[in-house]
Amino acid sequence: MKEVSRSFRTFLLLFTLCFSIQGFASSDPEGEVEGAVSSKEEVDAYIQHHIKDSHDFHLFSYTNSEGERKHVGFPLPVIIWSSNGLVTFMSSEFHHDDAGHVIVEKGGAKFTKIHSKIYELEAGASEVKFDETHHATNAHKVLDFSITKSVMGILLVGLFMLWAFSSLAKQYKSKKVPTGFGRVLEPLVIYVRDEIAKPNIGEKKYRQFTGYLLTVFFFIWILNLLGLTPFGFNVTGQLAVTAALAIFTLVIYTFSGNKDYWMHMLWMPGVPVLIRPVLAIIELAGAFLIKPFSLLVRLFANISAGHIVVMSLIAIMFTLKDSLGVAGATGLSLVLSFFITLIEVLVAFLQAYIFTMLSALFIGMAVAEHDHDHEHDSLGHDVPDAEDVRENFI
Amino acid sequence: MYNLIGAGLIVIGAGIGLGQIGGKAMEGIARQPEATGKIQTAMIIIAALLEGLAFGALFLGK
Structure with a gap:
């Protein structure tokens, strides 16, 4: 217990440090030569610029004693x-x-x-x-196939995951319990397997999808956390990235769907024949439009909104400078942005969890086995049973 | 102006929905503490669906 609280304290300290640097780095104005961001328009422009992807890796800018504008960062x-x-x-x-x-x-x-x-x-x-x-x-x-900032973030996270998880996997060959960084990852891997994959996909088939779910979970989670560092990545807040992730899920559940899945989608058993085409349209729209769209918009909007809120709170130190004084405005913005960033740490995990969870749920719906035989009446229509009523309801 | 009013309405609606979900889930957990895990999972899924809807509306109104 003592060890846990100590590591938690270290974690908290690290994050505090990280975020105060973020406050420092982001507070540096992007505006024109004069420097200080003060008006609402400039703050808006700065936030818009941050939300977008960029072609160079820009850390901060400053104006030197000769009045020249200097940019610190590197080109891509x-x-x-x-x-x-x-x-x-x-x-x-x-x-x-x-x-x-x-x-x-x-x-x-x-x-x-x-x-x-x-x-x-x-x-x-x-x-x-x-x-x-x-x-x-x-x-x-x-x-444009450029290695932009987001592409760089994706490559970095990909390499990191390759290194972290292959070294974790290697450790199981020699010993039962992983050491070092693997101890952080193992519980998360088991969590995704036991709490997300197994209950949603089912005991029989969860294994073949666990790889995808783990990859997508850690990918989103690490990129979300990367977005909270002072480097100003906003990868999971790019529509293209979340759309690609949603399309992966769409392809997986479409191509692993079994006979029952397509049957329930195209010709729903247990309902009057006239209603079946209507239901088919709704089900098709749900499977090919609404499900992926909700996945991609949720992640994009949550992360973008989080970034906008954090940066707006940081901008308080410029916008309220006149009414509260420099110290007052800075103090207020520091306190608010610190706590909102802590919430963002939670959101970073929650969004990764929800994306993985819903992907697992959709895959589970596509591969669900119906091991009962439908009862048929004399016309060949299915007689609705409790299972079908439940299916329709879901 | 109008899109701000719309955003306010969306947030009110989403707030009512989230309150319902959270409140009912808490009630359920209080009644059956052994079902906490299942209730939480279902709660998060429903909250996520609601949130998707609300964000979709905000996104369209922007």
Whole structure:
């Protein structure tokens, strides 16, 4: 018990440290040369910029004594498929420009970056022209395969998981009980297996899906936690990432669905024939649209909302500076953002849990075995029994 | 303006729903403490579905 409380204290201390650094790093203004973020618009722009994916790894910026704006971070490779084929260069060529001012000429085409998206200028154009709604009129988007910040986060987490879990697996060959970091992972693995996979998929079939569920659980959880560090990753708050995860689940439960699953989806037994096509439409929409959509929107919205709330609370130190004084505003923002970040740690786990849980539930519904025989009446219609009534209800 | 009012309505609805779920689950746990695990699991699933709905609405209204 004593050991537990000590490790908990260490954990808490580490996190406090981490978040105070986050407060420091994020409080640094992104705005133009003057520096200090003060107006609501600037705060909004800064938060919007953070929520989006970016082409360079930007830690913080500061203005030095000569009044120059310095950015600390490192560039990431840009890989794009333009009208002239594959083009690669480092994102440092854009010189931190995000408004279409800097034009990069590579491989016979001109590129520029507007709001974290790379545009290719039409032939002959030498600068970007905007219409009234601030859309570029003489440039178009390109297929972008860049190693962006989010892609880097995914690769890092992938490598970390590969290392952590392969070393955990190796330990079972020589000894019964894992040591070191494996002791943290083992209970979580067993938790996912026994509390998520087994009860939802069933004793018989859970093994073949446990691998996916474990991967998706740890992937989401670690990326959520990574989003709470000062590095400013927002990977699970990108629609593309959550959509890809939801599509994985969709493919798995669609292709592992058994006869009963498709039967219940397309031609529901136990209900009047006239209602069956209506039910089929609802079931099809549920299986192919609503289930994956709810999975992807939930994760995306929760993580994005969490990031926006944390950053808005940090921004209190700028927005309320005049009315509360510097110390008051900073103190208020520190206290609020500290506690909301603790809640975010909980949310990070909860969202990973819910995504895994619902994936397991959907897979379980697709592979559920109905080992009872339906009773048939003289017309070949199924007579509803208790099991079917329950199925329909769910 | 209107989307803010809509967001408020969504939050009110989601709040009522979450209150119902949490309250009933607590009642259930108080009545049958041995079923805590099952009730909690079901509660979290329902809460997640509700949350998905609420977030979907907020997302569409944005």
